[in-house]
Amino acid sequence: MRHRAVAYGVSAVVLVATLWPPFRDPPADSFPLSTYPMFSVPRDREVEVSHLLAVTSDGRRLPLAPGLASGDFEVLQAQAAIRGAILEGRPSMERLCDAAARRLAGRRDMADVVHLELATSLFDVLRYFGDGAAPLARLVHFRCEAAP
Amino acid sequence: MSLDRYWYAPMPAARVAVLRVLLGLYGLGVVAVRGHGAWVLAGADPRLFAPIGVLAHLTRPLDAAWIQGLIVLTLLANAAFLLGWRYRVAGPLYAGLLLVLLTWTNSWGQIQHTDHLFALYVLILAAAPAADTFSLDARGGARRGAPSLEPDGRYGWPVRLMCWVAVLAYVLAGVAKLRYSGLAFLDGDVLRIQVAFDNARKLELGSVASPLAPAVLGLPGLFAVLALATLVLELGAPLALLHRRAAAVWAVGMWGFQVGVLVLMAIVFPFQLSFLAFAPFFPVERLGAFVPAAVSPPGADSPGSTP
Numbered sequence: 001m002r003h004r005a006v007a008y009g010v011s012a013v014v015l016v017a018t019l020w021p022p023f024r025d026p027p028a029d030s031f032p033l034s035t036y037p038m039f040s041v042p043r044d045r046e047v048e049v050s051h052l053l054a055v056t057s058d059g060r061r062l063p064l065a066p067g068l069a070s071g072d073f074e075v076l077q078a079q080a081a082i083r084g085a086i087l088e089g090r091p092s093m094e095r096l097c098d099a100a101a102r103r104l105a106g107r108r109d110m111a112d113v114v115h116l117e118l119a120t121s122l123f124d125v126l127r128y129f130g131d132g133a134a135p136l137a138r139l140v141h142f143r144c145e146a147a148p
Numbered sequence: 149m150s151l152d153r154y155w156y157a158p159m160p161a162a163r164v165a166v167l168r169v170l171l172g173l174y175g176l177g178v179v180a181v182r183g184h185g186a187w188v189l190a191g192a193d194p195r196l197f198a199p200i201g202v203l204a205h206l207t208r209p210l211d212a213a214w215i216q217g218l219i220v221l222t223l224l225a226n227a228a229f230l231l232g233w234r235y236r237v238a239g240p241l242y243a244g245l246l247l248v249l250l251t252w253t254n255s256w257g258q259i260q261h262t263d264h265l266f267a268l269y270v271l272i273l274a275a276a277p278a279a280d281t282f283s284l285d286a287r288g289g290a291r292r293g294a295p296s297l298e299p300d301g302r303y304g305w306p307v308r309l310m311c312w313v314a315v316l317a318y319v320l321a322g323v324a325k326l327r328y329s330g331l332a333f334l335d336g337d338v339l340r341i342q343v344a345f346d347n348a349r350k351l352e353l354g355s356v357a358s359p360l361a362p363a364v365l366g367l368p369g370l371f372a373v374l375a376l377a378t379l380v381l382e383l384g385a386p387l388a389l390l391h392r393r394a395a396a397v398w399a400v401g402m403w404g405f406q407v408g409v410l411v412l413m414a415i416v417f418p419f420q421l422s423f424l425a426f427a428p429f430f431p432v433e434r435l436g437a438f439v440p441a442a443v444s445p446p447g448a449d450s451p452g453s454t455p
Contacts, residue, residue: 003277007156007305010275014268014309018316022323031201031254032247032267036321039378039409040328042338043345049352065354072188075355076258080196121352125344129365133351 043125046136050083050120052100054113054146061117068103070096086118086141093118097144105147118142155308156301161280162433164303165232167310168278170432171269172230174424175246178266179226183219185253190215192256200259201251210252222249229270232283243274266419268313269428276306282436310428311395315385318402322382333379336371343371346413358414374408381405388429399426 021028021035029035052069053061066078085092097116104110121135190212199206210218222245228238250263279285280297329338343358344365350357364370381401388398406420419425 003302004152004156006275007302010272011155011305011309014272015312015316018268018313019320022320022327029259030204031251031259032264032271033201034259034261034264034317034320035324036261036264036317037324037328038261038321039339039342040321040324042329043341045341045344047345047349049349051352051354063352063354069354072192074185074188075350075353077189077192077196077256079353080257081193084193084195123348123352125341125348126365128348129344129362133348 045124045126046122047125048120048122050079050086050118052082052097053117053119054104054110055115055117056112057114058112062113064100064104064116069100071099071103082118086120090142093142094144097142101144101146110146113146115143115145152301155305157304157308158299158301159304159307160299160433161277161297161303162282162436163431164273164276164278164306165280165282165286166432166435167269167307167427168232168273169230169282170424170427170435171266171273172226174266174419174422175226175229175242175270176223177418178263179219179222179246179249182250182253182263183222186215186219186249187212189253189256196256198257199251199255201254202247203251203255215252218245218249218252221245232279232285235279235283235285239274239276239278243271246270262417262419265314265317265425268317269310272306272309272313277302278306307428311389314425314428315389318382318385322379322385325379325382334372334375336368336373336375339375339378340365340368340371343412346415350414356414358412360411361413364412377401378405392429395426395429399423399429402426 017033021030021033027035029037052064054064055061066075067073070078070081072078072081082096085096097118100116104113104116117140119138119140121139122137123133123135190209192209194209197206197209222242225238225242225245228234229242247267250267254260254263280303325333325338332338343361347357347361381398385398385402388395403420403423403426406417409415409417410421
C-alpha cells in the first residue's frame with residue numbers, strides 16, 4: 001500500500017511539474033522544468049554579434065575563440081562577457097581587451113596580430129553562407145594593441 | 149486495462165537497477181564536465197548571474213568554496229548512486245546535489261537543454277527502489293538471507309514515469325514550435341534561418357561550426373522536409389508509449405534527429421546521442437550480464453516479465 005502511495009504521488013507530481021512550464025503566465029523556461037523552446041523561436045535573417053577581433057598586419061579580422069577573448073570557453077558566456085564590457089563602457093572594455101592581449105602573447109599562431117578590436121557586427125546569416133561573410137555593418141567600440 | 153495495471157505493471161527489479169547503473173555511469177561524466185564548468189563560473193562576473201529553478205531565491209552567486217564542496221559531494225554521491233550503496237540516502241542525496249549543480253551551470257543567462265531529461269530521470273530513480281539488485285546494498289542483503297526478487301509494480305512505475313516524461317518533453321518541444329511559428333514552421337524557413345544563425349554566430353565568435361552547413365543551407369527545400377520530420381517525431385512521441393516496436397522506431401528516429409542537430413549545428417545533446425534518453429523504453433535488464441560481479445547478487449535475477 002505504501003509503495004503504491006509513493007508511486008502515484010511521485011508520478012502525479014512529476015507529470016504535473018513537467019507539463020506546467022508552458023502554462024505559466026508568461027511561459028517560463030527553467031531547469032529541470034522547461035518549455036523546451038529549442039529551435040522554435042523565429043529569428044531575423046539579420047543578427048548582431050559582439051566579438052573580439054584579432055587584426056593582422058595585412059588587415060584580416062579573425063574572431064578570437066571564446067577562451068582567448070574572455071577566458072571562458074563556453075561560447076554564449078563569452079559573448080555575454082563581451083557584451084557586458086561594451087555596455088559598461090571604456091574601463092571594462094580596456095580590461096577585457098588587455099586581458100585578451102595578454103592571453104595572445106607568445107602564441108605562434110597569433111604572431112601576426114597587430115591589434116584587437118572590440119566590435120559589434122551586423123550579418124545577414126543567409127547571405128553569410130551564400131555571398132560571403134562580410135558584415136552588413138560594423139561598429140568598433142574599442143581598440144587595443146596586441147602586445148600590451 | 150485499468151490505470152493500476154498499466155502504471156503499476158510488474159517489471160523486473162533488474163530493469164530499474166540497470167537504468168540506475170547506466171545513469172550513474174553517465175553521471176560521472178556529467179559531474180566531471182559540468183563540475184569544471186561550475187568551477188569556472190564561480191569566478192565569473194557576478195553581474196551575469198541569473199539564478200533559476202531551485203537557486204532562483206539567491207541574490208548573489210555562491211562562493212567558490214561552496215561550489216568546490218558541491219562538486220566533491222556530488223561526485224561522491226554519484227559513486228554511491230552508481231554502486232547502489234546506502235541507496236535510500238544516497239539516491240535522494242545524489243538527485244538533490246545534481247539538481248543544484250546543474251541549476252548553477254544554467255543560471256548564467258543561458259539555459260542549455262542538454263541535461264534536463266537526465267536530471268529528471270535521476271530524480272525519478274531517487275524515489276524508486278532502484279538498488280534492490282545489482283548493488284552493494286543488495287549484495288549485503290543476499291548475504292543476510294533476503295528473499296529473491298520477483299517482478300513487481302514497484303519496479304514498473306518508475307520506468308513508466310521515465311517514458312512518459314521523455315515523451316512529454318518532446319511533445320512540449322513540438323508544441324513550442326507551433327506556438328511560436330504556427331504552421332509556417334513547416335515551410336522550413338524558421339529551421340533554415342536557425343541553422344544559418346547558429347553557425348554564423350559560432351564562426352564570428354571564434355568557435356566550432358558545422359562544416360556541412362554551407363552546403364546544406366543552399367538547399368531550402370530540404371529544410372521543409374526536415375521541419376515536417378521534426379514535428380512528426382516530436383508530436384508523434386506518444387505513439388512510443390503504445391508498443392515496444394513503436395518505441396524502437398520512434399527512439400531511432402529521435403536519435404537521428406539529434407545526429408542531424410550535431411551535423412548541421414555542431415550542437416551536442418550527449419544524453420540523447422548516447423541513446424540513454426531512450427533506455428527506459430527497452431528491456432535493459434538484459435545488460436545485467438555486463439554488470440560487475442562485485443555488485444551483482446549471487447544468482448542475479450532473470451529478466452522476468454517484460455511488458
